[in-house]
Amino acid sequence: MADDLLIRGARLYDGIGGEPFDADLAVKDGRIRAIAPSLPVDAETVIDAQGLALMPGIIDSHTHFDAQITWDPYVRPSPALGVTTAVIGNCGFTIAPCRPADRERTMRNLTQVEGMSLDVLRQGIRWEFETFAEYLAQLRRSRSAVNLACYVGHSSVRTWVMGDDAARREATPDEIERMAALTREAMDAGAVGFASSTSPAHNGEGGVPMPSRLASDAEHLALIEAMAHRGGGVYMVTKGGQMPVALLEEMAARAGRPVMIAALLHNGTNPDAVFADLDAISAANTRGRKLLGQVSCCPLTMEFTLASPYPVEGLQSWQPALSLKGAALEALLADPQFRKRVRAELAAPATFRLFNGEWSKVHVVQVSQERHRALEQKSIAELAARAGKDPLDTMLDLALDEDLTTIFTAQLLNSDEQAVSRLLTHPHSIVSLSDAGAHLTFFNDAGFGLHLMGHWSRDRGVMSLGEAVRRLTLQSAQVFGLRGRGLLREGYAADLLLFDPATVGRASQRRVHDLPGGAARLTTDARGVHGVWVNGHLVANAAGLLDGAPLAGELVTEFER
Incomplete structure (x- = not known):
């Protein structure tokens, strides 16, 4: 029986981080069927990839598509930029669980903290859920163009339990236990982990702190333990200065699970602070605690x-x-x-x-x-x-x-390229922080992966292209336990990115008006991308996202531990 797809003569960067090799790759039923120097020409679609490179699709571990995914299953512009898997719910700014009475408050908070238009959210969000499990069920029904893994969010859990008081005070022991029960339920339903924020920059409507910022250390510890009650999960937090790495190390120790720390960006007026955090993260890893710092390869503009x-x-x-x-x-x-x-x-x-x-x-x-x-x-x-x-x-x-x-x-952070190169090559950093789906009128870093490969690898020589690919694929797959993804291997999901190493990168930002109600957002186009496949289905080519591209993504709810 013929294969669905045969890509011939590509230079393969398999995700391990080593030297590339030339080979053919065959896809059947959404999986990589074979990789060999010369495969028989027996496929419905054959692509001559001479002069091009093939890698696993990019895994974007820091997105905010929670609201957008309900009206835009194509999560524009990420698929056209090589992203085949997105982790949503970062910083705990989720829309589930959410009671009907809390929907307006949730949208107004997102308007402030994530720079989203209230009119867009009111017109766009499809509220066909209340609980986290019901939100996942809605995503399964509606499907998406990329694979999704979903955090359960601290601010949402806090609001469900505490209502208006969630952004006003610390929780009582009884309220913490009710939050822990919700967290356990979400993990049982298929959450990838638990996400939170203590950053002073994260304010809801009217400057009121996002609910998670009011949580005590005891609450954070209780909820990460609840997350890990079945031995899985990743704890993600955007930390404020008052949250020391030592506390996060204690969380990792109690839960026995990875802790993902954001947002580690270089600040020219306090240049040593980010490296002090990374030093503390490294020290924790020497003691057997799995801590990672989320860094960006883009200047924050x-x-x-x-x-x-x-x-x-x-x-x-x-x-x-x-x-x-x-x-x-x-x-x-x-x-x-x-x-x-x-x-x-x-x-x-x-x-x-x-x-x-x-x-x-x-x-x-x-x-x-x-x-x-x-x-x-x-x-x-x-x-x-x-x-x-x-x-x-x-x-x-x-x-x-x-x-x-x-x-x-405003160019705010990460403008010193020598310092940023140290962040990108740190052994306990993970290249991330695209914020795709948020700040739609402020900036767009959804093309971060192409920028890492083009600017930092090819143009600056900070890392090999093979290492850049590893950091965009296998590293995240291993941290999150994404089974059968992040590598070019027989039997793995055919999440693929075909590109030209000589031209790969991201174009300048431009404004489009395609949000609900015709509202504007910033977007960016890919350079050097020739094809993006999600589970074996072509979703984008050199011209961008395909019209009527298949919603081939999977909702990932089971993870390796």
Whole structure:
């Protein structure tokens, strides 16, 4: 019987991290049937891959497709960028479990913490579930273009148990036990692990902390133990400065499970902090604890307006602005005392913050008034120097003059390439943090894998292409226990990426209007990608996502331990 697909003469990067080899690869019924130097030509589809490379599909371990997947089973743009498996629910910002009474609160929190449009969420989310198990059942029914593994989220679990109090106070022992029971139920239903956040940058509507930020150490410990009650699961947390690696090591010790720590990004104003965390992670591993630091291969660059200024929302001095809109917000932004407090905070040292007053890295992208057109593509530092004004005043005055519609961009973190190369090659880091599905109007790093292979491997020579492939495939498959994925091996799932090593990379960002209601988002296109297969089905080619691409992804609910 003929195979479904035969890829002939490709250079195979099998995921192990070693040298590539030339071979043919045959696919039958969604699985890799054979790999050999020369296979018989007996397939429905034959592709001549001379001069191209073939690797396992990219596993994106840090996405936020929880809401988008309910209206867009193609989870655009990830499949066209080589991603064949996505782990959703990171940071605990999930939409399940969720009672009907909590849906509006959940959407409003996502609007703030994940930079999502409330109108888009209201029009787009299909609420055909309440419990986590029912959410998984909905995903099975609707299917998706990529494979999915789902965290159960701390903030959702907390809200289910505590309601409005979830973002106001610590939990009682009884409430912690009820959360633990929900966590165990979710793990039994097929969750890949438990995700949380203690980051001060993670605020819900009106600047109120996301619920997980109110959790005590005892609550975190109880819930990771609940996660691991059957010997499985990965604990993922975006940690704030008050959460030491030592506590995370204790969690790993109690649960006997891996702990995934985000977001380890290099900060030019506090350059040693991220390496101190990685040193602590390394020390924990020498003691037999499995800790990993999620790092990014992309500079963290965000577009924003002063109506939704995610880069500065973590500043304590900015908190009074988070609950305001319209004229009240504009009045506060014009207040000299407010500006004085913001300047003072930016001038003070901090262990970590997203924005550090590096005004040369903040640019005007788009103005709404023609008389300001000459300001576009100029840095705030340049404009301030030209006007003889303070940079903060320069940015706020321009935004206020345009009713807060001015679009700015800020390069926030990970801009020192020498430092980032150390993060990428650290033995206990995992290349991740695409945030695909979130911050849709701010930035788009869904092409992180192509950027790692093109920029960091080919152009910078920081690692071999084989090692880049390993870090994008097998490493995550092993951490999460994704059985039969992450390698080019006979019998493994035919999750495949065919690409040109000489041109692979990601294109510049562009804006499209395809969200529910025609709302805008940022996207990026692939370079050098010739084909993406999910479980043996072609979903994207050199032109991008196929029209009517099959929803060939699997919902993964069973994991190796």
